[in-house]
Amino acid sequence: xxxxxxxxxxxxxxxxxxxxxxxxxxxxxxxxxxxxxxxxxxxxxxxxxxxxxxxxxxxxxxxxxxxxxxxxxxxxxxxxxxxxxxxxxxxxxxxxxxxxxxxxxxxxxxxxxxxxxxxxxxxxxxxxxxxxxxxxxxxxxxxxxxxxxxxxxxxxxxxxxxxxxxxxxxxxxxxxxxxxxxxxxxxxxxxxxxxxxxxxxxxxxxxxxxxxxxxxxxxxxxxxxxxxxxxxxx
Amino acid sequence: xxxxxxxxxxxxxxxxxxxxxxxxxxxxxxxxxxxxxxxxxxxxxxxxxxxxxxxxxxxxxxxxxxxxxxxxxxxxxxxxxxxxxxxxxxxxxxxxxxxxxxxxxxxxxxxxxxxxxxxxxxxxxxxxxxxxxxxxxxxxxxxxxxxxxxxxxxxxxxxxxxxxxxxxxxxxxxxxxxxxxxxxxxxxxxxxxxxxxxxxxxxxxxxxxxxxxxxxxxxxxxxxxxxxxxxxxxxxxxxxxxxxxxxxxxxxxxxxxxxxxxxxxxxxxxxxxxxxxxxxxxxxxxxxxxxxxxxxxxxxxxxxxxxxxxxxxxxxxxxxxxxxxxxxxxxxxxxxxxxxxxxxxxxxxxxxxxxxxxxxxxxxxxxxxxxxxxxxxxxxxxxxxxxxxxxxxxxxxxxxxxxxxxxxxxxxxxxxxxxxxxxxxxxxxxxxxxxxxxxxxxxxxxxxxxxxxxxxxxxxxxxxxxxxxxxxxxxxxxxxxxxxxxxxxx
Ligand code: SF4
Numbered sequence: 043x044x045x046x047x048x049x050x051x052x053x054x055x056x057x058x059x060x061x062x063x064x065x066x067x068x069x070x071x072x073x074x075x076x077x078x079x080x081x082x083x084x085x086x087x088x089x090x091x092x093x094x095x096x097x098x099x100x101x102x103x104x105x106x107x108x109x110x111x112x113x114x115x116x117x118x119x120x121x122x123x124x125x126x127x128x129x130x131x132x133x134x135x136x137x138x139x140x141x142x143x144x145x146x147x148x149x150x151x152x153x154x155x156x157x158x159x160x161x162x163x164x165x166x167x168x169x170x171x172x173x174x175x176x177x178x179x180x181x182x183x184x185x186x187x188x189x190x191x192x193x194x195x196x197x198x199x200x201x202x203x204x205x206x207x208x209x210x211x212x213x214x215x216x217x218x219x220x221x222x223x224x225x226x227x228x229x230x231x232x233x234x235x236x237x238x239x240x241x242x243x244x245x246x247x248x249x250x251x252x253x254x255x256x257x258x259x260x261x262x263x264x265x266x267x268x269x270x271x272x273x274x275x276x
Numbered sequence: 277x278x279x280x281x282x283x284x285x286x287x288x289x290x291x292x293x294x295x296x297x298x299x300x301x302x303x304x305x306x307x308x309x310x311x312x313x314x315x316x317x318x319x320x321x322x323x324x325x326x327x328x329x330x331x332x333x334x335x336x337x338x339x340x341x342x343x344x345x346x347x348x349x350x351x352x353x354x355x356x357x358x359x360x361x362x363x364x365x366x367x368x369x370x371x372x373x374x375x376x377x378x379x380x381x382x383x384x385x386x387x388x389x390x391x392x393x394x395x396x397x398x399x400x401x402x403x404x405x406x407x408x409x410x411x412x413x414x415x416x417x418x419x420x421x422x423x424x425x426x427x428x429x430x431x432x433x434x435x436x437x438x439x440x441x442x443x444x445x446x447x448x449x450x451x452x453x454x455x456x457x458x459x460x461x462x463x464x465x466x467x468x469x470x471x472x473x474x475x476x477x478x479x480x481x482x483x484x485x486x487x488x489x490x491x492x493x494x495x496x497x498x499x500x501x502x503x504x505x506x507x508x509x510x511x512x513x514x515x516x517x518x519x520x521x522x523x524x525x526x527x528x529x530x531x532x533x534x535x536x537x538x539x540x541x542x543x544x545x546x547x548x549x550x551x552x553x554x555x556x557x558x559x560x561x562x563x564x565x566x567x568x569x570x571x572x573x574x575x576x577x578x579x580x581x582x583x584x585x586x587x588x589x590x591x592x593x594x595x596x597x598x599x600x601x602x603x604x605x606x607x608x609x610x611x612x613x614x615x616x617x618x619x620x621x622x623x624x625x626x627x628x629x630x631x632x633x634x635x636x637x638x639x640x641x642x643x644x645x646x647x648x649x650x651x652x653x654x655x656x657x658x659x660x661x662x663x664x665x666x667x668x669x670x671x672x673x674x675x676x677x678x679x680x681x682x683x684x685x686x687x688x689x690x691x692x693x694x695x696x697x698x699x700x701x702x703x704x705x706x707x708x709x710x711x712x713x714x715x716x717x718x719x720x721x722x723x724x725x726x727x728x729x730x731x732x733x734x735x736x737x738x739x740x741x742x743x744x745x746x747x748x749x750x751x752x753x754x755x756x757x758x759x760x761x762x763x764x765x766x
Contacts, residue, residue, distance in 0.1 A: 046374060052367070053349070057346065060342045063577040063578040064577050110540075110541075166472065185541075197557075199560060200506075203501050203502065233354075233489070236550055238355065238356075238552065238554055242545065244541075244544050246544070247497055247545075248497070249496060250496075251430055257456050257459075257460040260460050260463060261464060261497045262497065262545070
C-alpha cells in the first residue's frame, strides 16, 4: 500500500501549486483578455435567470411533468388526495407501503383505509419489498415539473427511491415558477440550515444506455404520481 | 487495461471506419442527441446569454480557484464530511483504498464517474482484491464486457442490444432477448442485490458549491441516489475544477448541462449532499468522504488558453457534434476522455508524449466550439497544443513532456517551403517545376486515391496522400493570371 503524506501538507501543497500556476498565467491573461473581450462582457456573475410566464405554476408544472412521463393529479383538499392515493394503491394492488414521516403524508394517510402494511420507518430490506413509497415535497419547480425534497423536513431518501411506484403529495402554494427561485430559497436558508440532503426529482427513473432506447424504471421508481393539493377550501 | 494507446490512433481510426455496427450506433447518437439538443436549447429564452454567464462563472472560479476550493473544503468539513487532498491519480487511489481497508469494506457499489475512470480506480481496487460494482446501466455493461467507456455520457454506445443480450445471457444467465425493457429490468434485479449488501458507495461529482460545501450529482437512473444513500460509507471523487461559488449558480448549469448532453430539460434526479447526516435517525451514510484531486489540472491554470479546459462540465455535446468522433467513436482515441474535449485534455493530463497524435485528430471545423455550453474554444486549444508539440515545450510534467519527434523529412520540407515562400522568384520557379513533375501522378486535377488510381508521393507528402487527396498545382497560378489580367485571356 502506498504511504500517504499528511493530508494537511498535501492540502497546502495543492493550494500553493494552484497559486503558482495562476500567477504564471498573469502576463498571458492581460494579452488574452483583449482578444476575448466578450467573456468580460458580463462581469456580474449569475443569478436566477429571469422568467416571465403567464401560465399558472400548477398548470405549467403538470405540463412539464407529463412531458417526462410522470402523472400529475390535482385535487382540492387532503381528503380528495387520500381518495386518489387509495385508488392508485388499489390499482397496483399494493400490499406493503413505505411512507415518509412528513406531516402532510401523515394527515393524508389517516384518511386512507386500506388493508395493507404501512411502514413509516421501513428498514432497507423491507423497502426492497414495498410496492409503493409515499412522500410529500417541500418545493416544486413548474418550468421542469421538478419536486424538491429536503431531508430535514422528511425522511424521504429511500421511500421516494426504492419502491417501484412513488406517490408525492405537494401543496399548490409550494410550487414556484422556476428552479432558480427554489435555489434562491434554499440558499436563503444559509449553509447551516440547509438540509444535508436535498433531492430534485423530475419524472420517473429512466435510461437510454442501450442503443439510446428509452427505458423507464431502471433503478428508481418506474411510475411517479404527483398529487397537487390546491387547498381552495381551506 | 492500458488506455494510453494514442500511438496507435491512426491504426485505431482505420479499424473503426470499417466497423459497420459501430458506425450505425454513432449515426444513431448523432441524430438522436443532436436533434434533441437542438430542440432543447430553444426552450430557454437566451441560450447565448446563459452560455456566457456559465463561462463567466467558471472563469471567476478558476482564476480564484485556491480561494473557492478552501471555502468548499472548509464548509464541507463544517457539515461533517472529511475532505482528502490528492495531487495525482496514485494518491487518489491510495486514499480510497485506505478508507475502504480501514473500515473493512467488502461490497462496494459505484455510480458513473469519469474522474474515477481517469485514475483507473477500479483496477487499483481490484489489484488489492476488492471488486467494486458499477451500477449505471451503461457502465455495468462495459464492466461485464471488460471494456472501457466510448462516450462520456453514454459509455456503452458502441454496443448493440444484441451484443448486450448475449453478454447478459453469458454473465447473468438470462434468456437472450432483444427487448430493451427486459435487459433493463435484469440490471435492476441483479444490481439491487449489490445495493442491499453494499457497505461502501463511490461516486463522482458534477458540481461542488463553495458557499455551502455541497456536492451535486446529476443522473437519470437513480443508481447514484442508491449509491449515496444505502451504504454506511460514501466516497466522492472530484476534480478540483468542479467548484462553483454559489448555490444559485446551479440554476445556470442545470439549464445548460442536460440540454447539451442528452437534450433533456433536466435529468431525472439531482442529489445535493452537504456533509454527513445531522442525527443518527436520519437516512444516509454515517461517513462522507470527498477526495479532491488535482492530477494534472492545476498546471492548466497557468495560461488562459489551457485554463479553459477546466471549465468543461462533461456534457458530451462536443463528442456528438464532432465529425471525427462521429466517424471513429470513442475507443479509437485510446484515452479515457475521447472526442474534442479528450483531444485537448488527454495530452495535458497524461503528458504530450503519450497523446501527441490527439491534438491532430480534428479538422478544426469549430463544431465543438459552437455547441459547447461553457464556450470553450476547443480549436484555439488544439492549435495551442499543436504549437507546443511543434516547439517541444511546456505541456505536461517534466517527465511527460520533452520534444515529440517529428520526422526529419517533415521538418526539412517545412524549412524548404518557408525558404521558397520568402523568395518569390524561386517560388515561381518551384511551381513551374511542380507542374511538370506532377503529370506523372495526377488524375483529374487531384493527386491521391482518385478514380481507382492510387498515386503516391515521396515522403513527407506521401503521409498527406495516404489518407486524402491533394489538389494538383493549378495550370496557371494566381500570380500568373493576375499578371495577365484576371478576366483576360486564358
Ligand atoms: S468541452 Fe464543452 S461541449 Fe465538450 S464536454 Fe466539455 S462542456 Fe461539453
